[in-house]
Amino acid sequence: MTASTRATALRKRLDGPLKLAISLALMALLLRAVHWREIFAVLTHIHAGWFALALLLFQLGVLVRAARWQILLRAGGVPAPLALLVRWYFIGSLFNTVLPTGFGGDAVKTVALGRYAGRPGVVLGSVLLDRFSGMAMQMPIGIMALLLAPGAASPTVGWLLGLLFGACALIVLLMARRDWALALQRRFPAVARVKAGQILLDAIPTYGLRPLLASFGVSLIFNALLIGLNICLGLAVGAAIPGATT
Incomplete structure (x- = not known):
């Protein structure tokens, strides 16, 4: 066994324990900032x-x-069973909760399903659009809330x-154009010749309008x-929620 092979084997053996130690240290730092007495007082009631x-x-x-x-x-040509996606959503939620960025779960889902499907670009585009559709639908909900309660926020x-709602609508219209990616390939042919460029072009959502509208409906x-989840949690801890009955 050569010196480089032994070094590689040693790195592999130390990789797992090192990651575990870093994770435990980060969790310990986070848990130190928790006010446990207040949490226990709430949980007991x-x-x-x-x-x-x-x-x-x-x-x-x-x-x-x-x-x-x-x-x-x-819509991107990657069939995946719902049970598999539910499992990776739970795993991604765990990483989003533990990691400080809030986007660690998206990276985990992209890598895992990209290996499963063999189309990392499409998976990356779907993950980004999945996140975008969730945030975009909050804009009309916010506008509706302001119309129902004009004094709830400043002008x-x-x-x-x-403005954000208009920007989201413009992005949706651009993504609904299936010829967008083809136009980019014609304008920048060198991008499609390298592996990273192919993945990037494959990640551009060009699903058409119907799948996009369906995702926004969901x-x-x-x-x-x-x-409803936040209302139930508020009622569970005895918070005063206008319009809700306990």
Whole structure:
């Protein structure tokens, strides 16, 4: 065995324990900032019924988001079973919760399903669009909330929501054009000749309008579940929520 081979084998043996040690150290730092007495005081008086309903809505939310992801993957020519996507959504949620970025789960889902499907570009595009569709549907919900309760936010917030909604609509119209990626390939032919360029071009969502609208419809359902989830959690800990009954 050569010196380089021994060094590689040693790195592989140390890789797992090193990652585990770093993860435990980061978790210890996070847990030190938690006010445990306040949390235990709240948990001892939590309403079990509302909390159970919140957990159920959370599980339904994962299923709904996995179905949205499946719509985008199928539109990109990557068939994937719903059970597999649900599993990777749970794993991605774990990484989003533990890692400080909030986007670590997206990277995990992209790498894992990219290896499974053999089309990392399409998977990357679907993950990005999955995240975008969830955020984009919050814009019309925010505008509707401001219309129902005009004094809930300043006019600046209203104008900002309107601008963001218009930007999201423009992005959707651009992604609905199937000839967009082909035009980029014709304009920059050198990009398609390298592996990274092929993945990048493959990641551009060119699904057509129908799958995009379907994903936005599912996002609306998920946001409704998310609102219900937060209301249930608030009621479970005894928070005063206007319009909700305990």
